[in-house]
Every structure is written in C-alpha cells, then in structure tokens.
Amino acid sequence: MPQSFALIIVHLVFSTKDRTPILAAPIRTALHAYLATVARNAGCECFRVGGVADHVHLAINLSRTTTTAKMVEELKTSSSRWLKAQSPTFAAFAWQRGYGAFSVGPSDLVALRHYIDTQEKHHHKLTFVEELRSFLAKYGIEHDERHMWD
Numbered sequence: 001m002p003q004s005f006a007l008i009i010v011h012l013v014f015s016t017k018d019r020t021p022i023l024a025a026p027i028r029t030a031l032h033a034y035l036a037t038v039a040r041n042a043g044c045e046c047f048r049v050g051g052v053a054d055h056v057h058l059a060i061n062l063s064r065t066t067t068t069a070k071m072v073e074e075l076k077t078s079s080s081r082w083l084k085a086q087s088p089t090f091a092a093f094a095w096q097r098g099y100g101a102f103s104v105g106p107s108d109l110v111a112l113r114h115y116i117d118t119q120e121k122h123h124h125k126l127t128f129v130e131e132l133r134s135f136l137a138k139y140g141i142e143h144d145e146r147h148m149w150d
Helices: 025-041 068-086 106-117 128-138
Strands: 008-015 045-052 055-062 100-104
Touching (some): 008 068, 008 106, 025 055, 045 106, 055 068
Antiparallel strands (some): 008 055, 008 100
16 A cells, blocks of 8 residues: 555543642633644644643644654743743743543544533542543553552
C-alpha cells in the first residue's frame, strides 16, 4: 500500500504541579485556545480542549507521525512558556510531570467532547485525583499511588 492512514484519537489529561488551582476562568479560555493551536501546528486534529483551575483535558487525533509522548511534551513545554509570558502570576508555573492518555474510538468522540465541555459540572462532585483514578479503573490501568502525585 503506497499510502499510510491513521485514526488515533487520544484523550489527554494533565494537571498543574501539585494540582494548584491557578488557571482562573479568563486565562483558562485563552490557554485552551493556545493548546488547540499547538496541537494543530503539530499536525494533529484537536477536537476539544477544556478543564478547570487545576487541570486540562484534550481530545486529539494524533497525526500518523506524532507520538503521544512527543505531543504531550510539546503541549506542556510551549503552554508553560506561554503562560509565564502572560503575567508575573505565572512566573513559577509548571505542569505535573506525568499525564494520562486514553484511547477513544470514533463512536465515543461525541461523548468525550461533551465530557470535556462539562468539566465545571463534573468537578463540583469530583476532584482531579478522583477523576484520574476513575479513568485508570475504567481502562484497567494498574498504578502505584506512591508514584502518581508530584
């Protein structure tokens, strides 16, 4: 076959360092737009970006030449640099070291978009830690709590 094809939809989740709730609504909106642009500039389709004050969610179709790790590194590095340039408030800003990446089938994309769009509602009942634990359980991912939170 002379062509290469890929449809790799990934739900990415990562939080601020120590889950510090520093991403207030005004900057959060701009940050989400920035993250979508970073993903698109890397050749990935970004279906949705959302989150709350201490973490973000992205729904991305990875390009066939981009790895998850490379995409997350680019998202975190460039957005951290961008945030620091926005205000002295973000001078010490950092993302957590790790991330969650969960595969999503095309038929689940509408539900994922809705989930990302309604983050504020989810987090009236659930913390980021509880949310991530539920994803790990849903996907059957073994983990060691001692090494999860930096």
